[in-house]
Amino acid sequence: xxxxxxxxxxxxxxxxxxxxxxxxxxxxxxxxxxxxxxxxxxxxxxxxxxxxxxxxxxxxxxxxxxxxxxxxxxxxxxxxxxxxxxxxxxxxxxxxxxxxxxxxxxxxxxxxxxxxxxxxxxxxxxxxxxxxxxxxxxxxxxxxxxxxxxxxxxxxxxxxxxxxxxxxxxxxxxxxxxxxxxxxxxxxxxxxxxxxxxxxxxxxxxxxxxxxxxxxxxxxxxxxxxxxxxxxxxxxxxxxxxxxxxxxxxxxxxxxxxxxxxxxxxxxxxxxxxxxxxxxxxxxxxxxxxxxxxxxxxxxxxxxxxxxxxxxxxxxxxxxxxxxxxxxxxxxxxxxxxxxxxxxxxxxxxxxxxxxxxxxxxxxxxxxxxxx
Numbered sequence: 001x002x003x004x005x006x007x008x009x010x011x012x013x014x015x016x017x018x019x020x021x022x023x024x025x026x027x028x029x030x031x032x033x034x035x036x037x038x039x040x041x042x043x044x045x046x047x048x049x050x051x052x053x054x055x056x057x058x059x060x061x062x063x064x065x066x067x068x069x070x071x072x073x074x075x076x077x078x079x080x081x082x083x084x085x086x087x088x089x090x091x092x093x094x095x096x097x098x099x100x101x102x103x104x105x106x107x108x109x110x111x112x113x114x115x116x117x118x119x120x121x122x123x124x125x126x127x128x129x130x131x132x133x134x135x136x137x138x139x140x141x142x143x144x145x146x147x148x149x150x151x152x153x154x155x156x157x158x159x160x161x162x163x164x165x166x167x168x169x170x171x172x173x174x175x176x177x178x179x180x181x182x183x184x185x186x187x188x189x190x191x192x193x194x195x196x197x198x199x200x201x202x203x204x205x206x207x208x209x210x211x212x213x214x215x216x217x218x219x220x221x222x223x224x225x226x227x228x229x230x231x232x233x234x235x236x237x238x239x240x241x242x243x244x245x246x247x248x249x250x251x252x253x254x255x256x257x258x259x260x261x262x263x264x265x266x267x268x269x270x271x272x273x274x275x276x277x278x279x280x281x282x283x284x285x286x287x288x289x290x291x292x293x294x295x296x297x298x299x300x301x302x303x304x305x306x307x308x309x310x311x312x313x314x315x316x317x318x319x320x321x322x323x324x325x326x327x328x329x330x331x332x333x334x335x336x337x338x339x340x341x342x343x344x345x346x347x348x349x350x351x352x353x354x355x356x357x358x359x360x361x362x363x364x365x366x367x368x369x370x371x372x
Contacts, residue, residue: 017091018057018132023084023121026050027077028370029070030337037155039182039212046334047073047372049080049117050362051124055092061128062360064335065120065285066311072113073372080117087121092132094125098291111263115286122289123315123358131357136318137290138352143322147349150313150329151176151206156183159192163199173348176204176231176328182212186221193228206257206328208234215244222252232257232279245276255279260310264288265295272303279327283310290319297323314343314360317352338367 029045036043047067054060065080067073083101090097098118105114130137138145152169154162154177166177179196181189197205207230213221218236225233232255237244239261249256259281262268265288271277282296297319300307306327309316311334320326329350336342340361343350353359 017093018055018059020053020087020090020092020128021056022054023081023087024052024054025077025081025084026367027067027073027372028338028367029073029372030335030370034157035155037157038180038208038210039156040210043068045070046337048335048338049073049077049120050338050367051080051084051120052362053084053087053121053124053128055128055132057092057132059128059131059357061124061126061131061357062362063120063123063127063289063315063358064312064338064360065116066334067116070372076113076116077372079113080120083114083117084121087125092125092129094122094129095291097125098122098289115263115288119285119287119289119292122291123284126290127315127358127360134356136352136354136356137315137358138318138321139354141294141318141322143318145317145352145354146321147351148317148320148326148329149175150331150345150348150350151178151204153178153330153332154180156180156210159188159195162192163195166196166205167199170200170203173346174203174331175348176206178206178208178234178330180208180210182209186224189221190224190228193225193230197229204231205229206231206234209236211235211238211261213237215241215247218244218248219251222248222254222256226253228254230254234258234281235261242271242274242276245271246274249275249278257281257308259283259287261286264292265299268296269299272299272305277305279306279308281308281310281330284312284315284319290315293319294322297325301325313350314339314353315358317343317350318358321352338363338370 047070049065051063130140152174234257255278257279258277260283301324308328340363
């Protein structure tokens, strides 16, 4: 059976690049401060896959992937561990290794859990590479840490909780907030949106429908929201209904935001080609890690499309700093319970850690209690 070969291993570093000596993959279920309620379901915890890639140079790259539901956590953890075995003993060369890994899955296809596993490994490889070169990833990619405007992200919490949480965020210095909508009655959407808008004043308000509407209902609701002063409307219908989103985008004035559920730069390019979105929000794990993000950001830059991130703020802060059309950082401390330190937000802005790598360090005591 045909199997594309991986780069040859060597007992000595290639051009002073260390070899990968050991990869550890663990699954944890991290608590959330409050359940994340959406029109499409409720997340009460964060199932995470943690990756550590140790090298002969004494540094270890780290990353994490969000599995969305505990049901697939064990499968994604095992799959990531199985794929990682193909990297052991190889020189630490992220681009070379990822191209060879992806070639292994041409026949079966990688969309879904395989892509998520590959992305988690990709991010950890880049972290290790930046650590080896004693540079923060943003500087390794030719940029510098910069202050990026962030928005605080909240769930579908009802009118009173939405007003309270968004008001608190503005008091903390955020200049933008996002809430989730998609109530059974559109009048409830409108009531929550208007109440929050009054409460936050001139701050930007973003809303997310989490794919909960069919296309006709999405057009009806989004058109009715055109005069509410929203910065964007996110995923009103099924993420893979590109033609449907194109119809919605063509029928409304408020910018449409997509991207968090698009798989790789190819899906992003296709979405842009069909006019399905005005803005783009790649998810670092679904877009292909650092390698995939750089390609997706270049595609968006070519058409001058504003880019925001979805989750994974620690790594995203480095990548958004080298994204020419960067718009907002989504601030949602998904991995906070397993990190030694969270990325700070100051005055509504975040800035990539200027220490080598991505700045991801584990809280091993907490992880020991949360391991699956």
